[in-house]
Amino acid sequence: MRVWMGLFALVAAMGATIVADTIPAQGGNIELTPLAHAHVQLEFGGKVIHLDPSPQAPQASIKPADLVLITDIHGDHMDPAAIDRVKKGTTIYVAPPALADRFPGKTELLKNGETRTVDGVSIQAVAAYNLQRGPSAGQFYHEKGRANAYLLTLGGQRILFTGDTECTPEIKALTKIDIAFVTMNLPFTMPPDEAAACVKAFRPRIVYPYHYRQQGLEPANKNQTDFVAAMKGFAGVEVRTPDMYPAPPAGPGRGGRGRGGI
Numbered sequence: 001m002r003v004w005m006g007l008f009a010l011v012a013a014m015g016a017t018i019v020a021d022t023i024p025a026q027g028g029n030i031e032l033t034p035l036a037h038a039h040v041q042l043e044f045g046g047k048v049i050h051l052d053p054s055p056q057a058p059q060a061s062i063k064p065a066d067l068v069l070i071t072d073i074h075g076d077h078m079d080p081a082a083i084d085r086v087k088k089g090t091t092i093y094v095a096p097p098a099l100a101d102r103f104p105g106k107t108e109l110l111k112n113g114e115t116r117t118v119d120g121v122s123i124q125a126v127a128a129y130n131l132q133r134g135p136s137a138g139q140f141y142h143e144k145g146r147a148n149a150y151l152l153t154l155g156g157q158r159i160l161f162t163g164d165t166e167c168t169p170e171i172k173a174l175t176k177i178d179i180a181f182v183t184m185n186l187p188f189t190m191p192p193d194e195a196a197a198c199v200k201a202f203r204p205r206i207v208y209p210y211h212y213r214q215q216g217l218e219p220a221n222k223n224q225t226d227f228v229a230a231m232k233g234f235a236g237v238e239v240r241t242p243d244m245y246p247a248p249p250a251g252p253g254r255g256g257r258g259r260g261g262i
Contacts (some may be wrong), residue, residue, distance in 0.1 A: 017060040021240070023179065023206075025155025032159075032179070033061055034242035036078055038109035038211045040161065040181060044154045047119065050183075051150070051161050053082035058246055065090040067119055068103075070095040071163030072126060072147035076211075078102070088126075092119055112145055124151040125173070128165035133187055141188045148205045151177075162206065164211070166190045180204035183211035184223050192223050196230035199237060205237045207231075213245050220245060 023030040039054035047066040054076070065086045070093065071077050078099060093103040100109055108118050108123035126149040130140035135195040142164050149162045149171065160180040166172060167190060185197040189211070199207050212223040224241055231239050
């Protein structure tokens with residue numbers, strides 16, 4: 001296990017720079033870099049925004065954060081060491097109330113359904129939760145009210161990050177989404193066919209499958225491939241498929257949080 005952890009650190013420190021996607025927007029382009037698992041970096045208007053920093057992200061691609069947004073309490077979203085890799089002295093943190101007092105700087109706590117402008121960026125917190133899946137009867141992996149999906153508006157572009165969720169009514173009801181990052185992995189969120197049905201309901205212009213690695217599922221990108229197949233022939237939504245897992249796969253005994261996520 002120590003050998004594998006060393007490999008994670010080595011790849012993160014030495015990994016090659018990932019090329020950003022350029023999204024035209026009002027007032028300049030958005031540079032969007034899918035880094036690892038649920039970690040995405042956005043650059044716009046001189047600001048750098050990180051979603052759910054991951055220790056697997058190549059250090060060469062990371063730029064110091066003006067804003068760090070955290071969706072949930074679990075270790076593959078809230079990782080203090082990964083946050084340390086992206087933060088600077090003036091970083092502002094955005095998180096659900098369940099993570100109050102967990103950050104080393106100014107923090108804005110957003111409840112489900114709340115919208116706030118933080119450092120000039122409009123951020124809407126959307127409820128992210130399980131509808132049916134949990135560790136036992138009557139329990140859910142993600143209880144309603146604890147975690148946030150985030151809908152950001154940058155240069156007139158509406159960009160959604162679902163975090164850990166099934167296809168909730170709050171997600172399906174969203175409209176005029178330009179870009180969506182949609183999670184898919186069992187048993188914790190939803191399978192690719194459900195994710196595709198959800199995307200077909202709210203119809204973003206561009207969708208990225210992310211948070212898709214599932215423990216025990218081979219090949220490692222099977223969920224992503226299955227999602228692409230489920231979206232085939234659906235007009236009006238462009239599917240983009242970045243490699244969100246630049247590090248080696250987890251070793252024996254590492255468990256699901258680090259790679260598959262909950």
